Amino acid sequence: SQQGEEDPQALSIQEGENATMNCSYKTSINNLQWYRQNSGRGLVHLILIRSNEREKHSGRLRVTLDTSKKSSSLLITASRAADTASYFCATDDTDKLIFGTGTRLQVFP
């Protein structure tokens, strides 16, 4: 089963632009995480935001969480070609993570 839905499914931007991805989920959560996946590789953890937090920053990443709307957004500022990847949100369900469908980001140099 997949808990989250990412929007958009695909996003193409130029280097230097900002990229915003959104995630909606269905049930209550303790925290929400974002992961990145390069083509043909495993997922890499980017950032975690707890249910009592509204915004969190890490380098060029900014994550927001709105538990009333059951949604989160990931903003990548000043994007680089190396940011090209798929990005997934994940919510905790007891002891396991449930992943969304992902946003495929393409950054053109």
Add this chain to the structure above:
Amino acid sequence: GAGVSQTPSNKVTEKGKYVELRCDPISGHTALYWYRQSLGQGPEFLIYFQGTGAADDSGLPNDRFFAVRPEGSVSTLKIQRTERGDSAVYLCASSLRGRNSGANVLTFGAGSRLTVL
């Protein structure tokens, strides 16, 4: 080890054959997860181990799928009588998280790509 290691990286088999996929988690990680990812989709949960026991196997699609972790470290995902629909990337992940404690950040392996002809 330094990371989560999965073997084989690629496996091509014929319909009806038996397949084993191996996962070697990060040393000391008590929790181990198996996910399946089809093209263009997010990872789909299969099974989770806490130590040697399967704490949650609710994601296994049917009884052709089975996983073990006999010594609480290496895990093997076993698929019997493979079908073309089993073709996917099988991802393994591990974490330090104890049962029901703290945030659960997963470290993933590179995956095993299974193709059933």
